[in-house]
Amino acid sequence: MKRTIYALITFILLSAGTAYGKTFTLKTTMSGEFAFVGPDGTKNPTLELHEGDVVELIIENGDGAPHVFAIPELEVKSNRVDTVGERTIVRFVVKKGVFKYFCPLPGHRRLGMEGTIVCRRK
Numbered sequence: 001m002k003r004t005i006y007a008l009i010t011f012i013l014l015s016a017g018t019a020y021g022k023t024f025t026l027k028t029t030m031s032g033e034f035a036f037v038g039p040d041g042t043k044n045p046t047l048e049l050h051e052g053d054v055v056e057l058i059i060e061n062g063d064g065a066p067h068v069f070a071i072p073e074l075e076v077k078s079n080r081v082d083t084v085g086e087r088t089i090v091r092f093v094v095k096k097g098v099f100k101y102f103c104p105l106p107g108h109r110r111l112g113m114e115g116t117i118v119c120r121r122k
Contacts, residue, residue, distance in 0.1 A: 021053040026069070027062040028081070034103070034111040036069070037062065044115035050122045051096040061086045070104045071117065073097070077104075094119045 024047060026036040036059075038045035049055065059069045061081035069078040069090060079088040096119050103113035 023056045025058040027060045028067045030063045034113040047117045049094045049119040057090045067103045071101045
């Protein structure tokens with residue numbers, strides 16, 4: 001029941017055109033190791049958020065291999081990006097806690113496509 005209410009609140013907030021509190025762009029790479037790369041070049045950056053932030057995450061394929069972005073504890077999963085330059089966007093409301101994000105395609109997480117989201121109280 002809690003998940004249903006949380007999902008409904010998320011849907012209402014996103015449908016209402018709420019301004020996104022945080023927008024991140026992560027580009028995929030297999031250069032040296034599999035990773036999500038932030039705009040400043042940091043591999044698998046730790047994303048610092050506050051409880052209740054409305055997040056827009058842009059995943060851009062930078063290497064031509066298929067990738068997906070997922071945060072299972074927050075029920076977040078992107079569409080697959082298959083070709084260089086292809087983008088997908090996921091939007092969600094974050095709750096307090098520490099969560100792992102990763103690419104769930106076979107072997108990608110094990111090869112390094114994993115990072116952390118730290119979400120604190122406002």
